Amino acid sequence: MAISATYLGMPLEINDLDVENLEYFKHCAAHDFHLQRCDACGLLRYPPTTGCPFCAHAKSTWTRVEGKGAVHSYSEVHHAIQQSFRQHTPYLILLVDLDTQKGKPTEHQALRVVGNLATPDGKLAPPDMVKRVGIGSRMRMVFADVAPGLSIPHWTIDETAQQPANPWRYPE
Amino acid sequence: MPLPADVDTTSPKYLRDKYAIVGVGETTYTRGSGITTRALGSWAVRNAIADAGLKPSDIDGMLSYQSGDSTFGPFIAGDLGIRLNFYMDVFGGGSSTEALCGMAIGLIEAGMCKTVVIFRAMNGFSQVRIGGTGARAAAPVLGDMLHNRAYGWQSAGQMFSLTFMRHMHDYGTTPAQVAAVKAIHSEHAGNNPKAYYKDRVTVEDVLNSRIICKPLHLLDCCVETDNGTAIVITSADRAKDCRHTPALIRGVVGRCNKPRMDMHYQHGPISTVAGHYGKDILWPNAGVGPEDVDITGSYDAFTFTTMLQLEDYGFCKKGEGGHYVSDGTMRLGGRRPNNTSGGHLCEGYTHGVNMVVENVRQLRHDVDDSCPIGPDGKRQHTYDYRPGGCRQVKNVEVSANLGWAMPGTGSAMVMRRGA
């Protein structure tokens, strides 16, 4: 069923025809990350699509995926474009290499899942937390609940994991 | 009559030097044009046709691109009394210019048109800004945008900065090396009377400007301006009747992309851009390599986009881009000057067209700098590149334009000086 909601002051919409996103965010709303696994080649993909980017097969099965990985790259936004993000600067946009399917089907491929750096309860991270994260930081997925059937996946520092001594940060 | 046996008409190589850019034109680079994109487009096209020494009635094809922020080809044609045999307005960004040059060649080769105009008009400062501010920032987030805009990941700078960050991590590229791109382009703009920003800036100025999104400082980002730009393409045969020395098109790779069309961050090293794939078509079709190129025009939406393109098209080894863009190679008087007009960082922003316009003028050996005009009406270039001086590169024979759009999409075109 279509979803209209407001998140950080932004109107978010998923219409009835967008079955892939409805399904994706429904799993997120249960705080249970799922991706499509191709029924032909068996590879997972992100974000949701209507066909397999590796083999073009149309059918897939939503599969539970562990939300853990390491930061592959990031952007630290100081000048927000969207009004609602201005009160949260600087905020991090993270590209996280999932541990799942890393290096497949080629050594340079990974499920790289986007998210903001967030607190464990899914709120955008405060500045002192932003300073602690860089390339190589170990992350775990958390969710920001928006509406029934819609939660936004984010990343928080995985306090249980072995963190790199000095995650790579843009030189200050 | 049969073609000679060694001419393979099934290969794009057959098209080498058969088509040329014969006219270029633009409007003033301003902030606050006070006129519509339709008016900007009309003036740019009018200027380019006049530059070619043609009449509007000589034009029978028109191609343009925009991203919901401009006018359409038929309106411009109407305003100039042009009857078109083919027009197409495509949706697209920075990789469109070279792609449409390739399309124009195809139209003429197929006999659908004789002479084609390509234009881009935009009130890129005073109306719709590329960065996604204003009404665009307030639009509902749906579909694919749920996976980027919901994260405050919207402007081009925000989108592309991750590729640069990873490049620094992998290769030790420094912010100062990349800032040199802005410093060098500002030197070039200082010798371009029509550039929007003519003042020279230093590497320190860039590094001391405020952070927009790390790793981008304000001065790492291009200038947003209002303007129109246009180019005229016809066959090399017809080019003989035009006013200027033609810029012959050697080869084009148009809107090639990385293997996946998501946000391009899933496949390959993320700091490898589309040029890595495009170069394998571009150079063989053009019959030259990077080493043969005298000047480059890069899509400098940001300082680092120049570096990534020059690397991936093979002007230096992967990972050595930081050195290449800061060692003096790219500046006027260097081995291979880049963006001699000042490019998007300084001259103005027309989504890729202005660097093609500049290279055409360079290949004519007649850039519009401040050098004195001789009795023959041509500029007497001094090749003195000090501030306010010449910006004509000596003996330019071959140029390359490198276009760029999304992180994984690119286009390129090689031209050479005609007779």
Ligand SMILES: [Zn+2]
């Ligand atoms: Zn598959």
